[in-house]
Amino acid sequence: MxxxxxxxxxxxxxxxxxxxxxxxxxxxxxxxxxIGFTVPERSPLAGNLDSVVAAxxxxxxxxxxKHRPVIFTVVGYDPHRQDDAGLWPQxxxxxxxLTLGSELVELDPxxxxxxxxxxxxxxxxxxFFGTYLASTLTMKGIxxxxxxxxTTSGCVRATVMDALAHGFRPIVPLEAVGDRAREPxxxxxxxxxxxxxxxxxxxxxxxxxxxxxx
Numbered sequence: 001m002x003x004x005x006x007x008x009x010x011x012x013x014x015x016x017x018x019x020x021x022x023x024x025x026x027x028x029x030x031x032x033x034x035i036g037f038t039v040p041e042r043s044p045l046a047g048n049l050d051s052v053v054a055a056x057x058x059x060x061x062x063x064x065x066k067h068r069p070v071i072f073t074v075v076g077y078d079p080h081r082q083d084d085a086g087l088w089p090q091x092x093x094x095x096x097x098l099t100l101g102s103e104l105v106e107l108d109p110x111x112x113x114x115x116x117x118x119x120x121x122x123x124x125x126x127x128f129f130g131t132y133l134a135s136t137l138t139m140k141g142i143x144x145x146x147x148x149x150x151t152t153s154g155c156v157r158a159t160v161m162d163a164l165a166h167g168f169r170p171i172v173p174l175e176a177v178g179d180r181a182r183e184p185x186x187x188x189x190x191x192x193x194x195x196x197x198x199x200x201x202x203x204x205x206x207x208x209x210x211x212x213x214x
Contacts, residue, residue, distance in 0.1 A: 007190075016194040020169045022208050023143030027069040028059055029163075031127055031149030031156050033111055034074045036097065036104030038150070043104050044094050047180035049150055053110050055176040055202050056148040060112050062209040069140055072119045073127045075155070076105040085123060125158035134166045144169040146205060147197070148176035153184035160197045170197030173205045 011017055033053060040046040060070050078084040079099040089095045098104050100121070107113055120131050127133050137145065145168040147160050156177050163170040172192055179185035193199035 011194050019198050020164075021198070022171065023169050024212070025141050026063070026144035026146055026171070026209070026212070027071060027137060027140065027142045028063045028146045028148065029127060029133075029159065030056055030060070030070065030072045030111065031147060031159055032073055032075055032151075033108050033149045034098075034104065035106050035108060036075070038108045043097060045097065045104075047150070047178065049178045052148070052150065052176055052178035053108055055173065057110070057112050058202065059146060059148060059173060059176055059205060059209075062206045063146075064114075066209055066212045068209065068212070069142070070114075070117050071133065071136070072107060072111070072113060072117060073122050073131075073133075073149075073155075074105050074107060074119060075123070076100040076121045077123065088124060125155045126162045127155070127159040128162035128166060129158070137166075137168060142168060144171060146171045146173065148173060150178050151184075152177045152179040152192075153188040154179075157188050157192055157196075160192055164196050171205060171208075172197050172199045173202040174199055175202040176205075 033049065033056060036043045037046050038049045038053060040048060063070055075098050077096065077098055077100060085095060118136065120127065120133055122131050124130060145163045147156055147163065147170055149156055160170040160172060189199050
C-alpha cells in the first residue's frame with residue numbers, strides 16, 4: 001500500500017499559503033471571549049482559554065499604544081424569540097444558553113476593554129455577517145484585521161474568511177486564538193494559513209504594531 005502524500009507537499013504544489021502581509025492601518029478584533037466560551041464551570045460551550053485571554057490582552061495593550069481600534073464581539077440571543085438564532089441552534093442547541101442580558105454573554109472580565117471600545121452582538125459565526133463591522137472598519141480606514149479569540153474552527157475562521165472577502169488583510173496571532181479541542185484548532189489554523197489569512201507568532205504581530213507610526 002502506498003504511503004499518503006504529505007499535506008504540505010500537496011498544498012505547496014497547489015500554490016497555497018502565500019503570505020498576504022500587513023497593511024498600514026490595523027484594527028484588533030476580539031472574537032467572542034465571553035464568559036459563555038471562556039469559563040467551563042459556567043457553560044458547556046466553554047473551553048480553557050486562559051492563555052488566549054492573556055495573549056489577547058498583550059495585543060490590545062500594543063494596539064492601544066498606537067491608538068489602533070479594538071473591537072469586541074459576543075454572541076447573544078433574545079430569549080423571547082426562537083427565530084433570533086435562525087437554524088444554528090438546531091446544530092448546536094447549547095447556543096440558546098447565550099441569552100441577551102445573561103452572564104454568559106458578558107465579556108470575560110479579565111479582558112482589557114475600555115468603555116469606549118465597540119462591542120458588537122452577533123447571531124452567527126462571522127463577525128461580519130448581519131453586523132456593521134465592515135462599514136465601521138471602512139469608515140476608520142482599516143486595511144488589516146488582527147483576529148483573536150475563539151473558536152478557531154468556528155467564529156475565528158468565519159471572521160477571517162469574511163475579512164478577506166471584504167478586502168481586509170486577516171492576521172491571526174497563533175497564541176491569541178483557541179478552541180475546545182486541539183485537533184480542530186490545529187487543522188483550522190493550517191487551513192486558514194493556507195487559504196485565507198496569515199497565521200503568525202504573537203511576537204511578530206506585537207513587533208508590527210510597535211513599528212507603526214502614532
